Each structure stands twice: as C-alpha cells, then as structure tokens.
Amino acid sequence: MLRGRACLVGMVILALGAGCASRKEDAKRPAWQPLFNGHDLSGWTVKCKPADHSKDFWRVEDGCIVADSMGRPDHDYVWLVSDQEYSDFVLLLSFQAYHDNPGNSGVQIRSRYDDQAGWLDGPQIDIHPPGPWRTGMIWDETRGSGRWLHPTVPAGQWVNQLMANPDLAFYYDDDEPAWNLLEIRALGPTITVILNGVPITSYDGSGILDDQVHKERGVGTRGHIALQIHTGDQLKIRFKDILLHEATPQRNGPTPE
Numbered sequence: 001m002l003r004g005r006a007c008l009v010g011m012v013i014l015a016l017g018a019g020c021a022s023r024k025e026d027a028k029r030p031a032w033q034p035l036f037n038g039h040d041l042s043g044w045t046v047k048c049k050p051a052d053h054s055k056d057f058w059r060v061e062d063g064c065i066v067a068d069s070m071g072r073p074d075h076d077y078v079w080l081v082s083d084q085e086y087s088d089f090v091l092l093l094s095f096q097a098y099h100d101n102p103g104n105s106g107v108q109i110r111s112r113y114d115d116q117a118g119w120l121d122g123p124q125i126d127i128h129p130p131g132p133w134r135t136g137m138i139w140d141e142t143r144g145s146g147r148w149l150h151p152t153v154p155a156g157q158w159v160n161q162l163m164a165n166p167d168l169a170f171y172y173d174d175d176e177p178a179w180n181l182l183e184i185r186a187l188g189p190t191i192t193v194i195l196n197g198v199p200i201t202s203y204d205g206s207g208i209l210d211d212q213v214h215k216e217r218g219v220g221t222r223g224h225i226a227l228q229i230h231t232g233d234q235l236k237i238r239f240k241d242i243l244l245h246e247a248t249p250q251r252n253g254p255t256p257e
Contacts, residue, residue, distance in 0.1 A: 032092075035082060035225070035242040038063045047226070048078040049118035057229055064096075065239040067105065067229050078229040079120050081113055087222040090245045091184040096238040097129035099172050103235025104128050108141065108226035109186050110209070112219050120226060122219035123149060123209065125184055125193055125201075127237070132170035133161045136182075136193040136200030142220070144213040150191075150203035169196040179240075187247060189221075 035043060046058055052075045059066050069075060111122025121142040128134040137159055138149040147155045151163040171180050185192040189209060193201040214220030229235050
C-alpha cells in the first residue's frame with residue numbers, strides 16, 4: 001500500500017524510468033509538472049459568486065493547499081481553478097481528510113468557469129469524507145447534465161454504497177498513513193480513477209463528454225482542473241504533491257503502479 005510523500009516520489013521516479021532508460025529516451029519523455037509550488041497559490045485562481053469574494057476559504061499552510069470553510073456554511077460553491085487548461089493527462093495528488101468534516105469536495109477536470117453565471121461546468125471526481133465510499137466516483141457539474149456519470153444511474157437518481165469498490169482504502173488524518181493518493185487518468189474519452197492503489201472508476205465518456213451539451217460549454221474534452229468547496233458545506237481538507245503529466249490517447253505516458 002502506498003505511504004505518503006516518500007512513496008509518491010519513488011513512484012514517479014519509477015514511472016519516469018530512472019535507472020533503466022537511456023538519456024535519449026528520457027529526453028523524449030514529457031516531464032511531470034508540479035501544479036502547486038508549496039508556497040502560495042500561484043497558477044491558481046479562486047472562482048466564486050460575488051457574495052463570496054471576500055471569504056478566505058483557500059490558503060497555503062505548511063506546504064499544503066488548505067480548503068477551510070468550517071463554521072462558515074453561508075456560501076455558494078467556491079473553487080480553486082488552475083490557470084492552465086489541459087486535455088489528456090495523468091494527474092497525481094495527495095489529500096488529507098478529517099473525521100469531523102461534514103463537507104464535500106472533489107477534483108474537477110476538463111472544466112470551465114462561467115463568471116457571468118457563477119458556475120463551473122465539467123466532470124468532477126468526488127471526494128466525500130463523510131461517506132468515503134463515494135470517493136472516486138464521477139459527477140457531472142455541467143449545466144444540462146447534472147448527474148452521476150460513473151456509476152451510471154438514471155438522471156435524478158443517486159449512487160449508493162453497494163456500487164462502491166469493496167476494496168476501497170480511505171485514510172483520515174489520524175490514520176496511518178494519514179494521506180490519500182489520488183490518481184486521475186484522462187486519456188481520450190476515458191477517465192480512470194485510482195485511490196491509494198485501488199482502481200475505483202474506469203469510465204468511457206464517448207458520446208457524452210463530447211456531446212452537444214458539453215461542446216456548448218467548452219468542457220468534457222479540454223479545460224481547467226479545479227478543487228471544490230461544495231455549496232453550503234463546512235469543509236476542511238488539505239492537498240499537496242499535485243503533479244500532472246500531459247499525454248495523448250495513443251501515448252499514455254507514465255503509468256504509476
């Protein structure tokens with residue numbers, strides 16, 4: 001089982017083929033990009049409705065991005081959105097959750113914020129500490145869709161714990177190793193989610209993420225990455241070690257194991 005920062009670094013080194021690939025091969029291989037510098041929110045922008053602009057829900061503390069709306073549930077969705085857009089990639093990040101946290105979070109991919117409407121469209125990989133079995137499932141925030149993509153349930157219906165992988169591993173801050181490692185692979189129409197080494201989701205979005213609804217919003221196949229504070233929720237969660245490797249459907253790039 002994966003264990004913290006040291007294991008993440010080792011995994012990335014293995015993925016890049018250290019010690020076994022030639023310098024020529026390494027030169028051809030696209031690099032992992034750190035999306036968080038460990039010091040400030042450079043490269044990210046808080047997106048929310050005007051009434052929430054003054055709320056300091058996002059900060060950097062002890063080398064981590066912290067989302068904290070505890071004791072302050074009077075807010076709409078508040079997002080931390082990457083300045084850059086991405087299409088096909090492998091994303092790695094670590095997050096820390098808390099037992100006394102009643103709120104919901106998630107990682108949006110290939111998404112876009114509409115400043116006029118105050119809404120972020122696009123698919124979201126759920127992180128749900130109050131019911132960790134939901135973590136890794138995919139919800140579609142796109143207006144005109146607004147439903148679970150995986151597991152697939154009819155519009156208006158909800159997922160349940162029987163749909164979750166029984167081998168799922170989820171850690172809280174007082175567990176060992178205290179951090180969760182989330183891997184998201186967005187390659188062509190397929191989104192794969194792996195949590196702490198356990199495959200959670202493999203979703204083929206052909207005909208859905210590239211349909212007219214998503215095309216009109218400019219999401220589903222390309223867009224921003226974002227971290228979520230759910231509307232009306234009291235949430236505390238930490239993120240660190242956010243790394244991205246751009247890839248193509250034909251060349252999947254490093255596949256950490």
